[in-house]
Amino acid sequence: MPEYQTLLVEQHDKVAHVLINRPEKVNAMNAAFWDEIVQVFGWVDQTDSVRVVVISGAGKHFSAGIDLAMLAQAAAGMTTDIGRNAERIRRNILRLQASFNAIDQCRKPVIAAVHGYCLGGAIDLISACDMRYSTPDAQFSIKEIDMGMAADVGTLQRLPHLIGDGMMRELAYTGRMVDGHEAARIGLVNRTWDSHAELLEGVLALAAEIASKSxxxxxxxxxxxxxxxxxxxxxxxxxxxxxxxxxxxxxxxxxxxxxxxxxxxxxxxx
The missing domain is CATH 1.10.12.10 (Lyase 2-enoyl-coa Hydratase, Chain  A, domain 2)
Known part of the structure; x- marks a missing residue:
């Protein structure tokens, strides 16, 4: 099985468990992460013995979203030519979108197990998954609005199909935090488990049940x-x-x- 800088991948029988593995950085999504997600889901698609995927976060949080250092690096590469800057930014956004498209388009079901922070780009990620589960104290936020931008990696396109248009607009316009209880009530997650350990145990058991089907x-x-x-x-x-x-x-x-x-x-x- 391949090794990655930002992800830890394990296979338990017919279930692959993908951990976002930058706990010292609150599992923020750096440049390597976006490339490695595509590689992992390419491996999942090509590995017939993997039938279901579970995504979770190592440490205290699922993910704080895109790494701000990555955004700063991109800003430092800008030139004085507006047209060339725009083309470069667009190309980069499409590359990031492709990373989560790989999850959405994966042939196998993908389940997100969320604890702690699930902010900004992490909402884009879980929106591309088939199902989402969390702990009651999980914290969800479409944080991009507080950074002066519109979410651009899938949240605004996929979330209305999950929680409805009106609720998506409220969360996208305000950036307010939603805990696990409210996330379950609005349909962002299917259910909650009381602790991180119970969450992983429950989600992995669900994944194993799905993996037993044709x-x-x-x-x-x-x-x-x-x-x-x-x-x-x-x-x-x-x-x-x-x-x-x-x-x-x-x-x-x-x-x-x-x-x-x-x-x-x-x-x-x-």
Whole structure:
């Protein structure tokens, strides 16, 4: 398994656990982080034995968002030419967006386990995940507004589908903190666990349950959910009909039906 500067990756049976591993910097996202996220999810996509991914933060917090030193470095590289500056900034933003697109587009379900701070860019990250869980004392904030900018790595595009347009606007315009209890109430997280240890135990158990299902069925389900988010109902129905025309011929369907009728667990191929 590859080693990374900012991430610690472990595989437990069929579940990959990705820890943001800069606890001394509150897991702030530096330049290496954005490249390594793409590398990790490339590895996940290509590794058939990995069926589900859990993302958490090492130390006391999930992540304080983008590393301000990285922003300062980018600012220092500006020239007097407005056009060239704009093109360079746009290119950099698109590169950062690609890092979290890799999570959204991953073939396998990705679950975020949040404790402590989840600020700014960390909201962009969890918005790209399939599901989110937290501790009650987790602190969420779309912090970009307090830095004089609009969030630009996916929060404003993905969060309305998770918590609704009005609530997203309130949090984006104010930058106010939301704790785990409120996050659960508004649908930002599915549920909370009382401690960090219980959170990880619960989320890893959930991931293991998902990993026990047919990987083809999980793959198709995620693909259809993602597609339907950005298309009409008619488009989505047409796509699932074409998809299942092939996938319903899989051995997984026969295995699942046999296991269900015999009240036993199925063992699906990777």
């Amino acid at each position: 990987p083809l069925a999980i793959r198709g389900t995620k693909e259809m959910i993602r597609y339907s988010r950005d298309h009409s109902v008619e488009d989505g129905l047409n796509y699932i009909a074409s998809w299942n025309a092939a996938m319903l011929q899989s051995e997984d369907l026969k295995l699942a039906m046999t296991a269900h009728m015999s009240k036993k667990s199925a063992d699906f191929a990777d």
